[in-house]
Amino acid sequence: MAIYAIWNNKGGVGKSYLTFQLASEYALQHPNKKVLVVDLCPQANSSSMLLGGMDSGERHLNDIHGQQPRLTISGYIDDRIRSPYVPTNSGASYITQVSRYNNRVPDNVYLVVGDEKLELQSSQVSRATNPGPNDAWRIVHLWITDLIVDIKRSWNEEDCCVFIDCNPSFSIYTELALTAAERLLIPFSADGSSKRAIKAVLSLVYGQRRQVGDMQSEFYLESNRYNMSLPEIYMYIGNRLTQMNNSSASAFKTVVNEISEEIYSVWQSSNTPFCIHPFGANRPTNKKTFKSMFQFEVNDANTASVVSGSLGIPISVLTAGSKQVAGVTITVNQSQLDRQVPNLKELVQYIE
Numbered sequence: 267m268a269i270y271a272i273w274n275n276k277g278g279v280g281k282s283y284l285t286f287q288l289a290s291e292y293a294l295q296h297p298n299k300k301v302l303v304v305d306l307c308p309q310a311n312s313s314s315m316l317l318g319g320m321d322s323g324e325r326h327l328n329d330i331h332g333q334q335p336r337l338t339i340s341g342y343i344d345d346r347i348r349s350p351y352v353p354t355n356s357g358a359s360y361i362t363q364v365s366r367y368n369n370r371v372p373d374n375v376y377l378v379v380g381d382e383k384l385e386l387q388s389s390q391v392s393r394a395t396n397p398g399p400n401d402a403w404r405i406v407h408l409w410i411t412d413l414i415v416d417i418k419r420s421w422n423e424e425d426c427c428v429f430i431d432c433n434p435s436f437s438i439y440t441e442l443a444l445t446a447a448e449r450l451l452i453p454f455s456a457d458g459s460s461k462r463a464i465k466a467v468l469s470l471v472y473g474q475r476r477q478v479g480d481m482q483s484e485f486y487l488e489s490n491r492y493n494m495s496l497p498e499i500y501m502y503i504g505n506r507l508t509q510m511n512n513s514s515a516s517a518f519k520t521v522v523n524e525i526s527e528e529i530y531s532v533w534q535s536s537n538t539p540f541c542i543h544p545f546g547a548n549r550p551t552n553k554k555t556f557k558s559m560f561q562f563e564v565n566d567a568n569t570a571s572v573v574s575g576s577l578g579i580p581i582s583v584l585t586a587g588s589k590q591v592a593g594v595t596i597t598v599n600q601s602q603l604d605r606q607v608p609n610l611k612e613l614v615q616y617i618e
């Protein structure tokens with residue numbers, strides 16, 4: 267079990283949706299394990315889905331944001347702004363058991379609730395990295411690592427699975443998430459700008475130069491300077507693909523192939539870290555084995571995903587039939603569920 271960041275340098279690719287589905291489904295498949303979601307995105311979309319979706323989830327989110335002390339990621343960040351260089355050991359006070367608010371999500375899912383206040387705090391977080399003690403950058407980048415350590419310690423359990431939902435931009439919080447994460451899941455959608463976004467991920471996190479002489483990110487350079495490990499690429503996930511005969515339709519296929527070529531060439535030509543999985547598997551020796559280890563495709567769930575996200579019902583718990591979403595009746599077809607549920611279950615089986 268590991269710490270996964272879900273990030274791509276692009277919005278709307280399904281980071282939050284997949285965080286919600288992965289955490290819920292992983293928890294269902296492993297009822298004796300604890301699952302933690304850390305919502306590091308100021309938009310708090312995965313928190314909203316987990317807490318019950320568009321209607322009740324948003325209401326719970328507002329209630330939680332209105333409480334004092336503020337039991338959200340921002341509450342923890344405030345602690346750390348007050349004590350940037352000395353761990354506060356306070357992380358465990360900021361977790362919420364999701365099923366207290368939304369009984370459609372299994373009892374073993376816990377959440378550090380996302381918070382729009384992160385935006386207001388970000389300049390203070392950045393300021394804490396410099397000036398400060400000599401290794402201020404390193405210490406501040408460990409804040410989310412510390413948070414997770416605090417939570418695991420309070421559970422007396424090393425053995426839990428953590429998903430960190432990130433915002434699209436390469437913000438200070440994305441950096442903190444990537445430092446805390448052991449593995450990276452990169453969702454992308456099959457549109458023209460996806461390749462550019464993936465290249466940005468490879469360059470910002472792993473220092474891949476697009477052109478000779480290109481500058482490398484401070485994150486990459488400082489992580490190296492302090493000998494801090496970067497997350498290993500675990501999977502790149504084509505999401506919302508329209509499926510025909512079980513493989514992406516040809517227009518989508520072209521984009522997926524281009525992205526796959528890009529990542530494969532990085533695998534071949536650099537020492538960018540990839541996570542060989544499942545545990546004990548052999549290193550891929552050719553493109554085919556590379557793809558079967560690192561590439562995954564999630565199809566477009568159409569109405570089922572709208573209802574799942576809007577009502578906060580994980581897709582494998584959702585049933586077919588008429589549902590009320592914001593006063594409108596929407597029908598979920600069994601055929602959509604029959605495609606999406608095995609697809610997501612399979613993805614979760616790769617998570618270890």
Ligand SMILES: Nc1ncnc2c1ncn2[C@@H]1O[C@H](COP(=O)(O)OP(=O)(O)O)[C@@H](O)[C@H]1O
Nearest residue numbers: 277278279280281282283506565566567568571
């Ligand atoms: N596999 C999917 N099938 C259908 N809709 C999806 C799928 N994945 C994501 N979506 C929808 O796409 C939109 C963007 O997803 P979201 O997770 O918010 O993206 P991000 O977090 O990357 O900005 C949301 O409305 C979400 O419900």
Ligand SMILES: [Mg+2]
Nearest residue numbers: 281282307311
């Ligand atoms: Mg999001």
